[in-house]
Amino acid sequence: MLTKITGVLNRVLEEEARLQVGPFEYQVLIPEFVRRQIQTSTGEEVTFHTLEYIEGNQNSNKMIPRKIGFSSELELEFFELFCTVDKIGVKKALKAMGRPIRELANAIQRLDVKWLTTMPGIGKTTAEQIIATLKTKVTKFALLGEQPSSADDGKPAKPAVNATVFEDAYTALMGLGLSPADARDRLDVVLKTGKEYKDVGDIINECFKKKTER
Numbered sequence: 275m276l277t278k279i280t281g282v283l284n285r286v287l288e289e290e291a292r293l294q295v296g297p298f299e300y301q302v303l304i305p306e307f308v309r310r311q312i313q314t315s316t317g318e319e320v321t322f323h324t325l326e327y328i329e330g331n332q333n334s335n336k337m338i339p340r341k342i343g344f345s346s347e348l349e350l351e352f353f354e355l356f357c358t359v360d361k362i363g364v365k366k367a368l369k370a371m372g373r374p375i376r377e378l379a380n381a382i383q384r385l386d387v388k389w390l391t392t393m394p395g396i397g398k399t400t401a402e403q404i405i406a407t408l409k410t411k412v413t414k415f416a417l418l419g420e421q422p423s424s425a426d427d428g429k430p431a432k433p434a435v436n437a438t439v440f441e442d443a444y445t446a447l448m449g450l451g452l453s454p455a456d457a458r459d460r461l462d463v464v465l466k467t468g469k470e471y472k473d474v475g476d477i478i479n480e481c482f483k484k485k486t487e488r
Contacts, residue, residue: 323346329404352375352412439471439474443474
């Protein structure tokens, strides 16, 4: 299975991108938030982290292979997690995901049914099902922080914190008595330093240091 593809971005359409790889042009389906990330990159080299599925329906024997693309592996991971919700298939998930995954994960974590119903194709019952299924599984996505889509050299920006270490730091902060909102605020400040942290203790120390300096 093709898991990553790099090529020159020929066109960005409403629900797909056209990627030139050698003599071949590939159709890559993309959600709205990815379309916004790449819409000004026509003619440039881009990389998509991809998954593949077969599109078909009960009324036709026609089966069409499709590629879905994301700018990062974490975006792809969130999409696959989102698709585990009952009655949310690939096509519905693609249509619904119009906002960055951090915003979606935050809404799920704060049990915000009303916010989730603003997503295309998501009603109240489905929003409640999304929360019931994913509320304990989205912490690391909610803590991603605002990452630029690319660095000055045109390459994807390197995350400041390993997602697993970041999630452990979030849990540790709440263990120290902080509310989820305060823990996220402190971690957001740490992310803006641009430093790379591999140790939970260093992140915790930086959280309190930065909060004090505000």
